[in-house]
Amino acid sequence: MKPMPFPRITGEGLCAWMGPAFILILIPAWLNMGFLPPPSPQSSADEIAAFFRKNADEIKLGAMMTMQFCMLGLFWTAAIFVQLKRTKSQLAQTLSYLQFIAGAVAYSVFTLPTILWTTIVFRSERPASEILLLNDFAWLALVMPVSSAMIQAAAIGVAILVDAEKSPIFPRWSGYMNLWVSLTFGPGMLATFFNHGPFAWDGVFVFYVPLAVFTAWVFVMSYLVSAAASQKSDQREDSVHSPAG
Known part of the structure; x- marks a missing residue:
């Protein structure tokens, strides 16, 4: 299989690259907040309160x-929708x-x-026990609602695999990739049972693997959508300039 060249950017392709744009905002923002690595679920109320008070401006x-730019993911989701509709x-x-609706819900999870x-840093003088409660709420609300992202990836994967055309919109391997991505998000639902180890909210299977897979998935799908949009644009131009056109 010969390597694919970088596709010509079209309007649809530009929408697809809004997904990676969000990632490139998210990672530095969270590093600056002190959330990479996340605060431990085992931290005491005083430790969590001290962390938020120290990093209030950064948070x-x-x-x-994160709250505002997570909606860039809607452009990415819409770009995938347009290609799958073909x-x-x-x-x-x-x-x-289904993937469009699930994707819209998945990105709204960040809000x-x-x-x-x-809320914590707006009045950081509040009691440490309240800060601990709000922080627990926040991290569990981030890592546990995985069903929307799982459904989105699975829907994309199945849609790609049922495309039986000789020249499919997306390569078949990307269908299996999306199904695998869907499975990697699953462990997040277990975070309610653990406050330490690989299935806690700061654990490898709940936080680090999903974050790495999510990042790679967004970039790969952006490339594939951009390539498909570029190919569609080229076909339109060929049709316009053909003798029949």
Whole structure:
């Protein structure tokens, strides 16, 4: 299989790259907030309160940026929707709507934790026990609602795999990739049972693996959507300039 060249950027492709744009805002913002690595679920109320009071300005800025720019993911989700709608399979077209709705819900998940973190630092003189409660709420609200992201990735994967055309919109391997991505998000639902170890909210299977997979998934799908949009644009130009056109 020969390597694919970087696709020509179209309007649809530009929408697809809004997903990586959000990632490039999210990671530095969270590093500045002190959330990479996340505060431990085992930390005491006084430790959590001291952390938020020390980093109040950084958390205000990072929470605000995450809250506002997470909606860039809607452009990414819409770009995938447009490409999946091009398939002739009725099932794939139905799943395109499902992934769009699930994607909109998945990106909105970022808003509740950031509102809670902002609430903490808005009045950081509040009792340590209240800060601990709000922080617990925020992290569990971030890592546990995984069903929307799982449904989005699974819907994309199945839609790609049922495309039986000789020249499919997306390569078949990307369908299996999306199904695998869906599974990697699953452990987040277990965070309610653990306050330490790999299944806690700061654990490898709940935080680090999903974050790494999410980042790679967004970039790969952005490339594939951009390539598909570029190919569609080229086909339109060929049709316009053909003798028949």
